[in-house]
Amino acid sequence: MTKLRLILGDQLNAKHSWVKQKEENVIYLMAEMRQETDYVKHHIQKVVAFFLSMRNFAEALKKAGHKVIYYKISDEASLHDLEKIISKLITENKIEKFEYQLPDEYRLDEQLKNICFHMKIESEAFDTEHFYTNRTELADFFEGKKLLLMENFYRMMRKKHHVLMQGSQPEGNQWNFDKDNRLKYKGQVPVPDALTFNPNIGEILTEIEEANVATFGKIDVMKFNWPTSRKACLEQLKYFCENLLIHFGDYEDAMHTDEKFLFHSRLSFAMNSKMLSPEEVIETVIDFYHENEEVITISQVEGFVRQILGWREYVRGIYWKEMPNYGKKNALENHNKLPDFYWTGKTKMNCMQKSISQSLEEAYAHHIQRLMIIGNFSLLTQMHPDEVDAWYLGVYIDAIEWVEMPNTRGMSQYADGGIIATKPYVSSGNYINKMSNYCGNCKYNVKEKLGEKACPFNSLYWNFLDDKKEYFANNQRMNMMMVLLNKIKPEELINIKEKAQHIMENLDSY
Ligand code: FAD
Ligand code: SF4
Numbered sequence: 450m451t452k453l454r455l456i457l458g459d460q461l462n463a464k465h466s467w468v469k470q471k472e473e474n475v476i477y478l479m480a481e482m483r484q485e486t487d488y489v490k491h492h493i494q495k496v497v498a499f500f501l502s503m504r505n506f507a508e509a510l511k512k513a514g515h516k517v518i519y520y521k522i523s524d525e526a527s528l529h530d531l532e533k534i535i536s537k538l539i540t541e542n543k544i545e546k547f548e549y550q551l552p553d554e555y556r557l558d559e560q561l562k563n564i565c566f567h568m569k570i571e572s573e574a575f576d577t578e579h580f581y582t583n584r585t586e587l588a589d590f591f592e593g594k595k596l597l598l599m600e601n602f603y604r605m606m607r608k609k610h611h612v613l614m615q616g617s618q619p620e621g622n623q624w625n626f627d628k629d630n631r632l633k634y635k636g637q638v639p640v641p642d643a644l645t646f647n648p649n650i651g652e653i654l655t656e657i658e659e660a661n662v663a664t665f666g667k668i669d670v671m672k673f674n675w676p677t678s679r680k681a682c683l684e685q686l687k688y689f690c691e692n693l694l695i696h697f698g699d700y701e702d703a704m705h706t707d708e709k710f711l712f713h714s715r716l717s718f719a720m721n722s723k724m725l726s727p728e729e730v731i732e733t734v735i736d737f738y739h740e741n742e743e744v745i746t747i748s749q750v751e752g753f754v755r756q757i758l759g760w761r762e763y764v765r766g767i768y769w770k771e772m773p774n775y776g777k778k779n780a781l782e783n784h785n786k787l788p789d790f791y792w793t794g795k796t797k798m799n800c801m802q803k804s805i806s807q808s809l810e811e812a813y814a815h816h817i818q819r820l821m822i823i824g825n826f827s828l829l830t831q832m833h834p835d836e837v838d839a840w841y842l843g844v845y846i847d848a849i850e851w852v853e854m855p856n857t858r859g860m861s862q863y864a865d866g867g868i869i870a871t872k873p874y875v876s877s878g879n880y881i882n883k884m885s886n887y888c889g890n891c892k893y894n895v896k897e898k899l900g901e902k903a904c905p906f907n908s909l910y911w912n913f914l915d916d917k918k919e920y921f922a923n924n925q926r927m928n929m930m931m932v933l934l935n936k937i938k939p940e941e942l943i944n945i946k947e948k949a950q951h952i953m954e955n956l957d958s959y
Pocket of ligand 1: 713716717721764820847852853856857860861
């Protein structure tokens with residue numbers, strides 16, 4: 450039986466059972482398509498990284514003797530629609546069965562189901578053999594529960610997959626070392642230089658430009674930071690173990706003007722494209738830890754494992770449990786538009802300037818910059834979650850909807866009404882000052898709420914709490930914040946709200 454097998458751009462799993470042995474009757478299809486470059490405006494580095502990784506994967510398949518049909522972005526226009534490509538190849542190659550791997554995005558899942566429904570030949574969907582969990586495992590685990598607590602899911606995953614366990618007990622006698630992961634970075638230890646790969650990206654960049662793909666963000670042809678082959682991904686993982694793991698947990702939440710990456714792994718693209726599996730990342734890191742226990746502490750390793758075995762699988766489960774409605778949620782009824790500086794980085798707020806400029810330069814910001822700087826500001830200024838989602842989905846190298854949306858719309862914008870976060874992640878300038886050195890070099894004064902020099906986060910924070918106080922009236926976790934809000938004198942609160950209003954109406958001048 451002749452088979453056509455589709456491999457999507459984020460399904461570059463070299464260990465998938467499909468590709469373990471070559472089969473004469475199988476043709477693999479891979480395509481750089483306009484439907485994928487255009488569903489949201491992407492950062493140029495993201496488009497380059499995906500296309501380059503796809504081309505490297507296709508070459509590796511061909512070298513291993515597989516038959517591969519590969520369409521480039523520069524190929525003719527009719528080849529940019531998935532349905533048209535599949536139907537053309539089925540006819541041309543007398544295909545008798547169509548096979549695909551389950552997409553991680555709802556959009557593509559629906560499209561492929563629809564294509565197969567109308568197809569005259571047999572079709573079948575296969576697992577991507579990438580995640581620890583399947584699409585419904587989280588929903589089954591929380592069946593009948595009101596609160597979908599990540600910590601409960603994470604502990605179940607540790608036990609089930611026997612990760613960092615000693616018998617039935619967690620290694621280090623503690624499930625979670627989150628409290629040890631909150632050091633401020635003050636140059637205590639040097640941060641190693643980021644690993645760079647510098648593949649030749651000139652040709653692919655020209656092809657993307659000539660195809661008129663609309664992108665944003667910066668790219669340096671001489672310095673491309675992202676691993677785009679399995680070999681490079683493995684190098685990135687090794688580099689993380691040998692150079693960064695030792696301080697990963699300590700400075701996980703820290704931010705610093707001179708250190709864009711600190712001790713973060715920058716492995717999200719390698720994993721989200723499936724060039725690395727979460728299991729091999731976790732096993733490699735834990736093996737390295739066990740070989741080096743005299744220098745690496747459990748809190749560094751547990752902090753890392755929690756992000757992948759816990760958060761990454763958790764948000765995937767939430768996505769599949771809640772889609773398609775999740776993408777429409779706007780529980781706090783926020784409707785403002787993003788200001789222009791999200792695309793230029795031109796703002797006087799040093800924390801926003803640094804975090805946004807870095808995102809535009811590197812297609813990367815680490816978790817706390819995404820959550821407590823840009824996400825925090827977007828929520829305090831009451832941006833529409835659709836706008837925030839589209840920005841995050843476009844700007845980051847690792848942004849694919851299944852992981853971007855629960856993090857952005859859910860965790861960061863509270864638009865899901867508390868499915869993921871039990872309270873909104875908002876803060877005044879105080880938290881930013883505690884966790885970074887941004888405020889020291891800022892035009893604004895982090896201690897002030899009112900006046901021209903006052904840090905915008907301060908008035909915006911109290912204004913947000915006041916605007917949303919009815920919504921959060923029954924949320925126990927907000928009690929403390931609301932008690933403090935009620936302590937502000939009415940005249941002062943009026944001034945604070947006026948100031949916040951002025952900021953929201955004149956965002957591009959702040
Ligand atoms: P590290 O800090 O080294 O962490 C190790 C790995 O843990 C990451 O590579 C990632 O795979 C995983 N991880 C950590 N936190 C999360 C999380 N909250 N959810 C899922 N996986 C996690 N991550 C994405 O992969 N794609 C996104 O589009 C994305 N959007 C985000 C949007 C917002 C508003 C926030 C707050 C977080 C988002 N994250 C996203 C999660 C996290 O910020 C990134 O995974 C991380 O910054 C990637 O950098 P790293 O590889 O250096 O991570
Ligand atoms: Fe950001 Fe306010 Fe600190 Fe400036 S003072 S860096 S705006 S938190």
